[in-house]
Amino acid sequence: xxxxxxxxxxxxxxxxxxxxxxxxxxxxxxxxxxxxxxxxxxxxxxxxxxxxxxxxxxxxxxxxxxxxxxxxxxxxxxxxxxxxxxxxxxxxxxxxxxxxxxxxxxxxxxxxxxxxxxxxxxxxxxxxxxxxxxxxxxxxxxxxxxxxxxxxxxxxxxxxxxxxxxxxxxxxxxxxxxxxxxxxxxxxxxxxxxxxxxxxxxxxxxxxxxxxxxxxxxxxxxxxxxxxxxxxxxxxxxxxxxxxxxxxxxxxxxxxxxxxxxxxxxxxxxxxxxxxxxxxxxxxxxxxxxxxxxxxxxxxxxxxxxxxxxxxxxxxxxxxxxxxxxxxxxxxxxxxxxxxxxxxxxxxxxxxxxxxxxxxxxxxxxxxxxxxxxxxxxxxxxxxxxxxxxxxxxxxxxxxxxxxxxxxxxxx
Amino acid sequence: xxxxxxxxxxxxxxxxxxxxxxxxxxxxxxxxxxxxxxxxxxxxxxxxxxxxxxxxxxxxxxxxxxxxxxxxxxxxxxxxxxxxxxxxxxxxxxxxxxxxxxxxxxxxxxxxxxxxxxxxxxxxxxxxxxxxxxxxxxxxxxxxxxxxxxxxxxxxxxxxxxxxxxxxxxxxxxxxxxxxxxxxxxxxxxxxxxxxxxxxxxxxxxxxxxxxxxxxxxxxxxxxxxxxxxxxxxxxxxxxxxxxxxxxxxxxxxxxxxxxxxxxxxxxxxxxxxxxxxxxxxxxxxxxxxxxxxxxxxxxxxxxxxxxxxxxxxxxxxxxxxxxxxxxxxxxxxxxxxxxxxxxxxxxxxxxxxxxxxxxxxxxxxxxxxxxxxxxxxxxxxxxxxxxxxxxxxxxxxxxxxxxxxxxxxxx
Numbered sequence: 001x002x003x004x005x006x007x008x009x010x011x012x013x014x015x016x017x018x019x020x021x022x023x024x025x026x027x028x029x030x031x032x033x034x035x036x037x038x039x040x041x042x043x044x045x046x047x048x049x050x051x052x053x054x055x056x057x058x059x060x061x062x063x064x065x066x067x068x069x070x071x072x073x074x075x076x077x078x079x080x081x082x083x084x085x086x087x088x089x090x091x092x093x094x095x096x097x098x099x100x101x102x103x104x105x106x107x108x109x110x111x112x113x114x115x116x117x118x119x120x121x122x123x124x125x126x127x128x129x130x131x132x133x134x135x136x137x138x139x140x141x142x143x144x145x146x147x148x149x150x151x152x153x154x155x156x157x158x159x160x161x162x163x164x165x166x167x168x169x170x171x172x173x174x175x176x177x178x179x180x181x182x183x184x185x186x187x188x189x190x191x192x193x194x195x196x197x198x199x200x201x202x203x204x205x206x207x208x209x210x211x212x213x214x215x216x217x218x219x220x221x222x223x224x225x226x227x228x229x230x231x232x233x234x235x236x237x238x239x240x241x242x243x244x245x246x247x248x249x250x251x252x253x254x255x256x257x258x259x260x261x262x263x264x265x266x267x268x269x270x271x272x273x274x275x276x277x278x279x280x281x282x283x284x285x286x287x288x289x290x291x292x293x294x295x296x297x298x299x300x301x302x303x304x305x306x307x308x309x310x311x312x313x314x315x316x317x318x319x320x321x322x323x324x325x326x327x328x329x330x331x332x333x334x335x336x337x338x339x340x341x342x343x344x345x346x347x348x349x350x351x352x353x354x355x356x357x358x359x360x361x362x363x364x365x366x367x368x369x370x371x372x373x374x375x376x377x378x379x380x381x382x383x384x385x386x387x388x389x390x391x392x393x394x395x396x397x398x399x400x401x402x403x404x405x406x407x408x409x410x411x412x
Numbered sequence: 413x414x415x416x417x418x419x420x421x422x423x424x425x426x427x428x429x430x431x432x433x434x435x436x437x438x439x440x441x442x443x444x445x446x447x448x449x450x451x452x453x454x455x456x457x458x459x460x461x462x463x464x465x466x467x468x469x470x471x472x473x474x475x476x477x478x479x480x481x482x483x484x485x486x487x488x489x490x491x492x493x494x495x496x497x498x499x500x501x502x503x504x505x506x507x508x509x510x511x512x513x514x515x516x517x518x519x520x521x522x523x524x525x526x527x528x529x530x531x532x533x534x535x536x537x538x539x540x541x542x543x544x545x546x547x548x549x550x551x552x553x554x555x556x557x558x559x560x561x562x563x564x565x566x567x568x569x570x571x572x573x574x575x576x577x578x579x580x581x582x583x584x585x586x587x588x589x590x591x592x593x594x595x596x597x598x599x600x601x602x603x604x605x606x607x608x609x610x611x612x613x614x615x616x617x618x619x620x621x622x623x624x625x626x627x628x629x630x631x632x633x634x635x636x637x638x639x640x641x642x643x644x645x646x647x648x649x650x651x652x653x654x655x656x657x658x659x660x661x662x663x664x665x666x667x668x669x670x671x672x673x674x675x676x677x678x679x680x681x682x683x684x685x686x687x688x689x690x691x692x693x694x695x696x697x698x699x700x701x702x703x704x705x706x707x708x709x710x711x712x713x714x715x716x717x718x719x720x721x722x723x724x725x726x727x728x729x730x731x732x733x734x735x736x737x738x739x740x741x742x743x744x745x746x747x748x749x750x751x752x753x754x755x756x757x758x759x760x761x762x763x764x765x766x767x768x769x770x771x772x773x774x775x776x777x778x779x780x781x782x783x784x785x786x787x788x789x790x791x792x793x794x795x796x797x798x799x800x801x802x803x804x805x806x807x808x809x810x811x812x813x814x815x816x817x818x819x820x821x822x823x824x
Contacts, residue, residue, distance in 0.1 A: 011624050013448045014591060015439030016633060018432050022453070027427030036425045038460075039453035041434070044622075048450075055467075072605045072623045073612065113602050133602070152625065154802065179426060190525050190545070193484045210456075211484045212423050213564065221428060276716075282702025283695030286716045290694025293770050293803055295718075302716035303726070304688075304698045310713040310756055314726070344722055358705050390566070391705055 001174050003029055003062035005039040006052050008077055009151060012041045012067075021066050021153055025160065032165050033174030033229075034062065044068055049080045057144050062168075067151035069134035071113040078121065078137075081148055085139055087123035095126055095135045102133065124148075127163050131155045136163070175225070178232040181212075182220045182240055183257060184250040185404050189213045196220075196246055203239060206232075216397055217252075252407060259403035260288040266410040267298040272347040274406075276302040277315055277340035279327065280354035280370060285399045300344050305336065315339030328353050328365055330382050333373035341375040348409075349375045350402050354387065356394045368394060372402045376409055413586050415441055415474035417451040418464050420489055421563060424453045424479075433478050433565055437572065444577050445586030445641075446474065456480055461492045469556050474580070479563035481546035483525040490533065490549075493560060497551055499535035507538055507547045514545065536560075539575050543567045548575070587637065590644040593624075594632045594652055595669055596662040597816050601625045604632075608658055615651060618644075628812055629664075664819060671815035672700040678822040679710035684759040686818075688714040689727055689752035691739065692766035692782060697811045712756050717748065727751030740765050740777055742794050745785035753787040760821075761787040762814050766799065768806045780806060784814045788821055 005025055011017040022039045029036060037060050042052045049068075056063045068077030082088060096118035103110045117133045120126050127136030127147070132155040139146040147164055149156045168174070184192065189211055193200075200209055206226055212219040222239060224232040244251060253262055267274055276285045286302040289295055303314050308327055311317040317335040325331045336351035354370030361367035368387040373380055385401060387394040417437055423429040434451045441448060449472055454464045461480075468475045480489030494500055508530035515522045529545045532538050539548030539559070544567040551558040559576055561568045580586070596604065601623055605612075612621055618638055624631040634651060636644040656663060665674055679686055688697050698714040701707055715726050720739055723729040729747040737743045748763035766782030773779035780799040785792055797813060799806040 010620070010622055010635070011633065012435070013438055013451065014442045014633075014635070015435040015437070015448075016591075016593065016631075017624060018430060018435045019451075020430050023424070023427040023430045025427070026425055030426045036427075037455070038464075039425065039431075039451075041451035041453075043449070052450075070623060070625075071602050074620070074622045108600070111602050111606055113605055154805070179428075181428070188520070190483050190523050193525060194523055208422070208486070210422055210486045211482060212429060213482075219428075221423065221426075223422070223426070278695075281699075282707075282711075283690075283698030283714055283716065284702075286695030287693075287699045290696075290716075290718065290768075291804065291807070295694075296772075299694075300719040301722040301726075302695055302714070304695065304702075304714035304716065306702065306708055307712040307756075314713075314715070314755065343726065344719075356702075360708075392703065393566075395703070 001034045001062060001168075001172060002037045002060045003034050003064055004037055004056040004060040006049075006056060006063060006065045007039065007041045007151075008044060008049060008065065008067035009041075010044050010074075013043055021151060021156060024153070024157060025064060025066070028160055028165065029064070030177055030179070032169060033177055034168070035177060044074055044076055046076060046080050046083070049077065050084055053084050053146070057142070061144055063144060063146045065146065065148040066156055069148065069150045071117055071133065077148060078119075081124075081137065081139070081146075082121045085121060085123045085141060087121045089119040090122045092118055092120050092126055092135075095120060095128075098128055098130075098135070099133045127159050129155055129159060131158055176227060176229040176232055178224045178229060178236055180222050180236045180240060181255050182222070182243060182251055183217060183253045184220065184247060185217045185252050185400075187218065187247070187250050189218050192218055192247070192250075196243065199239075199242055199246060204235060207236065207239065216400055252404065259400060259407060261292050263403055263407050263410060264289070264292045264295055264298060266407065267348075268294075270410070273298050273300050273345075275300050275340045275344035275346040275349045277336040277349060277351040278302060278304050279306060279311070279336070279352055280356045281352045281395055281398050281402070282306060284395050285350060285352065285402055288399055288403070300346050303340055303343065311336060315343065326365070328355055328369055328371060330371050330373070330384065333371035333382055334380050337373040337375035337380055347377055348406065350406060351375070352398055352402055354385075354394070354398060357389055357391045370394070370398050372398065372405060374402070374405055374409060381405070381409065413446045413474060413580075413584055414449050414472045415446050415476055416449055416468040416472040418461075418468060418475060418477045419451065419453045420456060420461060420477065420479035421453075422456050422486075425455055433563060433568060436565070436569060437476060437478070440572055440577065441476070442589055442591070444581060445589055446580070447589060456486055456488055458488060458492050458495070461489065462496055465496050465558070469554070473556055475556065475558045477558065477560040478568055481560065481562045483529055483545065489560060490531075493536075493549065493551070493558075494533045497533060497535045497553060499533045501531040502534045504530055504532050504538055504547075507532060507540075510540055510542075510547070511545045539571050541567055541571060542574075543570055588639060588641040588644055590636045590641060590648055592634050592648045592652060593667050594634070594655060594663055595629060595665045596632065596659060597629045597664050597812075599630065599659070599662050601630050604630055604659070604662075608655065611651075611654055611658060616647060619647065619651060628809055664816065671812060671819060673704050675815055675819050675822060676701070676704045676707055676710060678819065679760075680706075682822070685710050685712050685757075687712050687752045687756035687758040687761045689748040689761060689763040690714060690716050691718060691723070691748070691764055692768045693764045693807055693810050693814070694718060696807050697762060697764065697814055700811055700815070712758050715752055715755065723748060727755065738777070740767055740781055740783060742783050742785070742796065745783035745794055746792050749785040749787035749792055759789050760818065762818060763787070764810055764814055766797075766806070766810060769801055769803045782806070782810050784810065784817060786814070786817055786821060793817070793821065
């Protein structure tokens with residue numbers, strides 16, 4: 001089954017909001033065996049919405065629409081759908097009851113605007129929204145299915161996973177699509193392509209390969225299409241096994257693996273604890289680590305030592321080292337890591353110090369100069385990086401490099 | 413001038429990569445007076461690319477294409493453009509020199525794959541890429557302009573701001589578009605809509621209003637179109653002044669203002685310093701604060717006290733309070749804030765403690781229970797929140813609420 005996504009909203013077309021709904025939906029529908037052929041982002045204008053519905057219906061069997069269902073005057077999707085399906089709005093008691101319940105739970109008074117949200121096109125089957133006031137709508141016309149959902153991410157997401165996908169799976173026998181992504185770190189895209197050229201050229205014809213570079217890492221995505229999910233999974237396994245033998249050191253994980261969850265798993269398995277002492281990363285490493293549910297099992301805390309006096313007073317970095325080598329130096333990184341390990345009583349500690357920019361660079365230590373140190377039970381290892389000139393990228397590249405260093409130490 | 417964006421890449425259609433390029437471009441081109449009518453995300457397939465180019469050319473004068481220009485086999489944009497424009501690839505010495513220079517700077521050897529990137533369609537004018545190996549391409553056909561750019565964000569961005577937009581401004585007289593966004597915090601969308609209904613109904617016809625809700629905050633965007641940028645700016649100013657009088661307490665900023673940069677500005681103006689003591693937010697507040705360039709002027713550091721023993725040993729929270737009230741309590745939040753203020757020697761300190769979930773909730777303190785305390789030079793203020801059940805949203809909502817509390821204290 002082929003689907004298209006129509007994302008409605010001027011905020012998307014002036015770039016005020018990033019279309020994360022489309023990528024989330026693409027992922028979920030793909031997993032269910034539904035291929036997304038195109039995403040069209042269109043404005044809150046009647047004619048534009050009408051023509052995009054028509055165009056999409058020529059190319060796909062399923063048309064997924066998000067946005068423009070709010071209670072305010074700029075939201076015109078519902079009336080435009082009425083026009084497209086030659087139907088009219090009617091009051092739905094069930095939808096009204098759902099809205100009422102939601103307001104009671106939040107201790108709020110229902111308004112006239114919200115009452116209007118209980119009006120739905122007569123031709124649709126409403127899709128209940130447990131997290132907001134705008135119901136979804138399921139239409140069918142000329143053998144095509146049209147599903148309109150609100151643009152608020154968590155409302156839309158719950159409706160897709162709880163209602164839309166289960167209903168589609170019940171009614172249709174969908175073909176199989178299997179993706180697997182191999183995550184590599186430390187080899188530039190063109191060098192990697194050269195290394196795996198022979199393997200790439202001999203991939204089976206129903207497997208496609210894509211390279212996705214991202215701050216120090218390249219993700220290799222294999223996509224297989226066919227009849228049986230099982231067969232495809234086996235086929236992909238064979239190919240990724242071959243790949244693993246070609247670049248064993250560069251692969252750090254698969255699919256949605258993230259460095260922070262991988263190190264979490266390793267620490268938990270070994271019963272070890274971790275802390276961080278962060279200067280240039282300003283808490284970003286601690287934040288990544290604590291995005292993982294259950295991280296309190298192995299992560300004890302951090303000292304963000306942005307000011308030098310905190311490096312001294314809390315982490316115990318010696319004043320002499322700060323004077324002799326400067327805050328951005330191997331020696332200070334080492335003392336920060338050892339200080340955090342001791343002060344926070346952990347088995348491992350990550351320390352970062354660098355010039356994130358845009359200010360603070362010198363000829364000897366330009367913006368991007370970074371030292372990472374990791375204190376382990378037995379020793380402290382360090383590494384020097386030149387991360388470049390962009391503050392945001394500096395912070396995220398330093399965090400990834402530090403987590404990857406720790407991961408390599410944990411699997412030794 | 414009306415433009416469309418065509419984003420090419422299977423990774424976008426399976427949701428592996430979020431289309432941030434489209435939103436960035438939309439913003440930049442809008443600022444230059446170019447309206448983006450539609451964004452179409454299409455696959456790395458010859459026919460799909462060809463038909464999307466044709467469709468876009470029926471609706472817009474300028475077609476902006478990104479992606480599919482890498483050195484690897486999955487990138488087919490260049491050959492497809494040759495087909496669309498009835499032209500062939502030729503070797504460009506200038507592009508080859510640019511690639512060579514880039515490799516020399518990075519101390520790398522040029523590969524055969526990269527050499528092929530110096531081949532460009534004969535019919536195009538190349539757009540130089542200072543940050544990568546794939547040049548951009550500028551085509552003209554039947555009065556329409558087509559611009560193909562690489563998908564790597566910072567490469568594309570530099571080419572747009574340094575080459576593409578200046579060239580378009582030189583050649584065309586573009587109409588004016590002015591946007592202004594008013595940022596509000598703490599009033600739900602439907603309540604806000606009711607409050608400003610009279611004002612909204614009397615907006616001039618060339619101003620459009622949109623509501624953009626987002627975790628506790630609603631952004632109100634006014635978009636004005638016309639001939640003179642100056643006139644539009646004045647017109648919008650008049651309307652936002654009226655709006656400010658209707659909801660004075662709810663407005664915290666405008667346009668790209670962020671709580672973290674606003675509090676940075678306030679602290680810097682007053683010569684005050686800040687630290688954080690974070691439990692449930694795990695360093696996210698420190699991270700937000702340090703994304704702001706120059707934050708080292710007022711931000712001294714943090715203690716991320718994920719484990720209770722660190723609340724005691726580093727922040728000086730009393731064991732008795734932890735036993736009597738539990739880690740997630742008003743009393744512990746107060747002691748954390750006072751502890752950080754004293755230990756890190758700052759004028760203000762933010763403390764957070766809560767149950768981010770998914771584990772750790774109880775009947776008395778369910779997931780989402782959160783206390784925020786802010787220690788100021790004169791007193792410590794606290795606030796209790798129920799943030800809901802979603803770990804990621806809990807962390808970001810707690811961070812926003814804490815920064816907004818601090819902002820209100822700083823403008824008293």
